[in-house]
Amino acid sequence: MEKQPRLLASQLFLKNSVFEVLLNGVLLTWKEIPANKKVVSGSIHHPIKGGTSHSVSVSEILAVRELDVGGGTNDDGRWQKMPQKLTEAYPYAFTVSYVERARQHRWRCSDVTFHCSDGVLRQQWIQTIREQLTALTSRPKHLLVYINPYGGKQQGECIYEQKVAPLFACASISTDVIVTEHANHARDHLKTEAELKKYDGVVCVGGDGMFSEIVHGLVSRTQRDNGVDQNSPEEKLVPCSLRIGIIPAGSTDCICYATVGINDPVTSALHVIVGDSQPMDVCSVHHNNTFLRYSISLLGYGFYGDVLADSERKRWMGPARYDFSGFKTFLTHHHYEGAVSFLPATDILGTPRDKTRCRAGYVGTVSLPEQYEVGWGVVRGKFLAINAASMSCACPRSPMGLSPAAHLADGTTDLILVRKCSRFNFLRHLLRHTSKDDQFDMTFVEVHRVRRFRFTPRHCQNDSELDLRENGKQLFSQICRDHPACSCSPAYSSWNCDGEILPHAAIEVGVHCQLIKLFARGIEEQPLFEDLANPQCAL
Ligand SMILES: Nc1ncnc2c1ncn2[C@@H]1O[C@H](COP(=O)(O)OP(=O)(O)OP(=O)(O)O)[C@@H](O)[C@H]1O
Ligand SMILES: CCCCCCCCCCCCC/C=C/[C@@H](O)[C@H](CO)NC(=O)CCCCC
Ligand SMILES: [Ca+2]
CATH class of the missing domain: 3.40.50.10330 (Probable inorganic polyphosphate/atp-NAD kinase; domain 1)
Structure with a gap:
C-alpha cells in the first residue's frame, strides 16, 4: 500500500511575524497570521484571511537544514544574523531552500528560515520534509x-x-x-x-x-x-x-x-x-553505410558549414569567432549544387510553419492516424544553405531559433532548403533568425518536417566521393578552371554537425525518437x- 505523506501544520515565526505553516505532501505553504488571530502554540485548522502567503511545491524544495541560532551558523557553515529577541524566544530554527522563478526562465535558489520555541517540533518539521524529499525518486x-x-x-x-x-x-x-x-x-x-x-x-x-x-x-x-x-x-x-x-x-x-x-x-x-x-531526438549521420556522427541540434551545409569551417581557425577569438566568420561567409555568398531526398513525416500533428512552440509538458510523439504512405520527395538545385534542425536551435544569437516550431522529442527534423538568391534576400532571411518574423515566408525557402533525408552533392562521384579535407580545394580550383564564367563557388561545402565538421558531403540522416534524456x-x-x-x- 502506498504510504500517505504526513501532514504538518504549525504556527512558526518568520522574520518578525507569526505564520501558519502547512506541509501536505505536495505543497509547503506559509501564510502570515494577522495579529488578532494569533494562537501561541499548536496548530490551527481554520482558513486565515489576509496576510502575505507563499507556497512552494515540495518537488521544488532543494533541501532543509537546521539553523543553530545560538552559534550563529547553520549546518553548512553559513553565518546567519538574527534579531536577539527572536533568538531568545524561539531558539530552534530551520531553513528550507527552494526554487524561485525569476525573469526569462531563470531559476534561483531562495531560502526561508522558520523559528520555533520547541526543539522537538523543529525535528519533526525537518524529518518530515526530508522524508518527502526522499520519496521523490x-x-x-x-x-x-x-x-x-x-x-x-x-x-x-x-x-x-x-x-x-x-x-x-x-x-x-x-x-x-x-x-x-x-x-x-x-x-x-x-x-x-x-x-x-x-x-x-x-x-x-x-x-x-x-x-x-x-x-x-x-x-x-x-x-x-x-x-x-x-x-x-x-x-x-x-x-x-x-x-x-x-x-x-x-x-x-x-x-x-x-x-x-x-x-x-x-x-x-x-x-x-x-x-x-526531457526526452530528446537524436539524428544519426551515415556515409556509405558507415557511421559518421550523431546530431542533436543542427546539421547545416552551405552557410552554417562554411561559418563553422572558417571559425574553427579562429578559436582564439572565443564566441566572437562566429560573428566574424558569419559576416565573412555572408559576403562570400557561395552556393552549392546537389540533390536532397527526404521522407516526410505524415503521422504528426504539427508543421514547421505552426505558430505554436514546443513547451514544457509537450508529450513528444502523438499517436495519430498511422503514417500514411508517401514516397520520398526529391529537390534538386543550387542552395545557399541546407539546414536540418531536430529542435528549434534557439540560442542567444537567435532567440526563436532556426526552426521555431520544431519539437524536442517528436522523432522528426525540420529540413530547411534555402535556394540560391540575391545577397539582399539572403540577408533578409538570416535577419529573420534574430526576430519574430517568419523566416520561411520567402519564395526561395522551403521547409519540410521529415524522418529521414539524404544529400548528394552534384559533383559527387558515386561511392568514391572525394574526401573533402584532402581534395576539396583541388576540386574547387579544377571546376573554376573548367568554367571560367562561374561565380567561383566551390563544389562542396562541409556539414556542420552540432559544431563539428563532417568529413563527407554525401550523407544519409535518420531521426531516432527520444534516444536520450536531459x-x-x-x-x-x-x-x-x-x-x-x-x-x-x-x-
Ligand atoms: N580539455 C580539452 N582540451 C581541448 N579541447 C577540448 C577539451 N575538452 C573538450 N574539448 C573539445 O572542445 C570543443 C569545444 O567545446 P565546447 O562545446 O565546450 O565549447 P564551444 O565550442 O566554445 O561552444 P559551443 O559548442 O556551444 O559553440 C569540443 O568539441 C570538445 O570536444
Ligand atoms: C550576416 C549575419 C547574420 C546573422 C545571423 C544570425 C543567425 C544565428 C543563428 C544561430 C543558429 C545556431 C544553431 C546552432 C548550432 C550549434 O550546433 C553549433 C555548435 O554550437 N553552433 C554553430 O554552428 C555556430 C553558428 C553561428 C552562426 C552565426
Ligand atoms: Ca524533433
Whole structure:
C-alpha cells in the first residue's frame, strides 16, 4: 500500500511575524497570521484571511537544514544574523531552500528560515520534509561530472566550482568530477571506462561540442552493451538510461537554451537537482553505410558549414569567432549544387510553419492516424544553405531559433532548403533568425518536417566521393578552371554537425525518437505579466 505523506501544520515565526505553516505532501505553504488571530502554540485548522502567503511545491524544495541560532551558523557553515529577541524566544530554527522563478526562465535558489520555541517540533518539521524529499525518486543522488576547461570563454571550471558545486552539496548530491585534458576525453571515458552503474546521471560543463561528446560516449556505450551495430543506417538504436545535465559554458549553448529557455548555469543546476527529465531526438549521420556522427541540434551545409569551417581557425577569438566568420561567409555568398531526398513525416500533428512552440509538458510523439504512405520527395538545385534542425536551435544569437516550431522529442527534423538568391534576400532571411518574423515566408525557402533525408552533392562521384579535407580545394580550383564564367563557388561545402565538421558531403540522416534524456523540462510558459512587460519574451 502506498504510504500517505504526513501532514504538518504549525504556527512558526518568520522574520518578525507569526505564520501558519502547512506541509501536505505536495505543497509547503506559509501564510502570515494577522495579529488578532494569533494562537501561541499548536496548530490551527481554520482558513486565515489576509496576510502575505507563499507556497512552494515540495518537488521544488532543494533541501532543509537546521539553523543553530545560538552559534550563529547553520549546518553548512553559513553565518546567519538574527534579531536577539527572536533568538531568545524561539531558539530552534530551520531553513528550507527552494526554487524561485525569476525573469526569462531563470531559476534561483531562495531560502526561508522558520523559528520555533520547541526543539522537538523543529525535528519533526525537518524529518518530515526530508522524508518527502526522499520519496521523490527521480532526483539524482550521485553524478558523474565532466568539465571542458576550454569551452566558450574558458570559464568552465570556475562556473562549476563557484555556482554549481555549492548547490549540489546543499542538495546532498555527491559527484565524481573529471576536468578533461584533451578533446574526446569525456567521450572515450564514457564509451569504455566509466562505471555507469554507480551514477544517476552525467553532467556536462561546456558548450554544444562538449555535450555532443557526452552524447556520443553514452549512445555508443549503450549500443555496444546491447549488441547494436551503429554502422547500419536502418538499425533501431537503444535509448540511453542515464540523463544528461548541461551546465552552459560554451559559445552557442543552443541545446541548453532550447531545452531550458536560458543559458544560465544556476538555472541548469537546479533543473538537475529537482530531477527533471526531457526526452530528446537524436539524428544519426551515415556515409556509405558507415557511421559518421550523431546530431542533436543542427546539421547545416552551405552557410552554417562554411561559418563553422572558417571559425574553427579562429578559436582564439572565443564566441566572437562566429560573428566574424558569419559576416565573412555572408559576403562570400557561395552556393552549392546537389540533390536532397527526404521522407516526410505524415503521422504528426504539427508543421514547421505552426505558430505554436514546443513547451514544457509537450508529450513528444502523438499517436495519430498511422503514417500514411508517401514516397520520398526529391529537390534538386543550387542552395545557399541546407539546414536540418531536430529542435528549434534557439540560442542567444537567435532567440526563436532556426526552426521555431520544431519539437524536442517528436522523432522528426525540420529540413530547411534555402535556394540560391540575391545577397539582399539572403540577408533578409538570416535577419529573420534574430526576430519574430517568419523566416520561411520567402519564395526561395522551403521547409519540410521529415524522418529521414539524404544529400548528394552534384559533383559527387558515386561511392568514391572525394574526401573533402584532402581534395576539396583541388576540386574547387579544377571546376573554376573548367568554367571560367562561374561565380567561383566551390563544389562542396562541409556539414556542420552540432559544431563539428563532417568529413563527407554525401550523407544519409535518420531521426531516432527520444534516444536520450536531459535533466530539463522544456521551456516553461511565462506568466502573462512578463509577456506584457517584455514583448521580446512573449511566446
Ligand atoms: N580539455 C580539452 N582540451 C581541448 N579541447 C577540448 C577539451 N575538452 C573538450 N574539448 C573539445 O572542445 C570543443 C569545444 O567545446 P565546447 O562545446 O565546450 O565549447 P564551444 O565550442 O566554445 O561552444 P559551443 O559548442 O556551444 O559553440 C569540443 O568539441 C570538445 O570536444
Ligand atoms: C550576416 C549575419 C547574420 C546573422 C545571423 C544570425 C543567425 C544565428 C543563428 C544561430 C543558429 C545556431 C544553431 C546552432 C548550432 C550549434 O550546433 C553549433 C555548435 O554550437 N553552433 C554553430 O554552428 C555556430 C553558428 C553561428 C552562426 C552565426
Ligand atoms: Ca524533433
